[in-house]
Amino acid sequence: xxxxEQHPSTLSVQEGDSAVIKCTYSDSASNYFPWYxxxxxxxxxxxxxxRSNVGEKKDQRIAVTLNKTAKHFSLHITETQPEDSAVYFxxxxxxxxxxxxxxxxxxxxxxxIP
Amino acid sequence: GAVVSQHPxxxxxxxxxxxxxxxxSLDFQATTMFWYRQFPKQSLxxxxxxxxxxxxTYEQGVEKDKFLINHASLTLSTLTVTSAxxxxxxxxxxxxxxxxxxFYxxxxxxxxxxxxT
Numbered sequence: 001x002x003x004x005e006q007h008p009s010t011l012s013v014q015e016g017d018s019a020v021i022k023c024t025y026s027d028s029a030s031n032y033f034p035w036y037x038x039x040x041x042x043x044x045x046x047x048x049x050x051r052s053n054v055g056e057k058k059d060q061r062i063a064v065t066l067n068k069t070a071k072h073f074s075l076h077i078t079e080t081q082p083e084d085s086a087v088y089f090x091x092x093x094x095x096x097x098x099x100x101x102x103x104x105x106x107x108x109x110x111x112x113i114p
Numbered sequence: 115g116a117v118v119s120q121h122p123x124x125x126x127x128x129x130x131x132x133x134x135x136x137x138x139s140l141d142f143q144a145t146t147m148f149w150y151r152q153f154p155k156q157s158l159x160x161x162x163x164x165x166x167x168x169x170x171t172y173e174q175g176v177e178k179d180k181f182l183i184n185h186a187s188l189t190l191s192t193l194t195v196t197s198a199x200x201x202x203x204x205x206x207x208x209x210x211x212x213x214x215x216x217f218y219x220x221x222x223x224x225x226x227x228x229x230x231t
Binding site for chain 1: 116118120148156157158160163207209217218219220221222223224225227
């Protein structure tokens, strides 16, 4: 099955700086890579996703890059703000097929220091 | 769009009783929903896949007789924890799958904190 690894497990940045979280996956058939933000006591919220037919996607301060050859994808948050503090999970799945289980990384606890 | 609700958000029950958690997709139909369990400071652990009109598929190690899943309509799945024990205390989260552009997206509910005393 799929194995998703995520690094770092914790990340602290000063407000205004950038934050980068990296994930690798093992299943070359995976083609859908969402990122979720989970605040304390809440469910994960889908913040951005990328599909295997593109290499980069951006939405305001958030961007995700995908390298299919190397089987890794990254989340980039620019101009970080205190409200970006949360746990971020990457995930991978074979989005087009019926199985479509999301395989999650272990999470990154991001702390933005004001 | 793509809102998923869960009810209740918190529940405390006594050991030996049963608890039902509801998961609803509010603005889309979901033939497939998922139930996860999350321990403190850990990732999400998939418990089962709930399919509308058919039996749920449970992950290895998850007791189907203890965690009863019913997906009675395209917008509602329920998880019943039967004969709950303190070790069942956890954060339970559902997600609903939505088809988008040939891919499936998953949207999560806000979670239910279960405490068994």
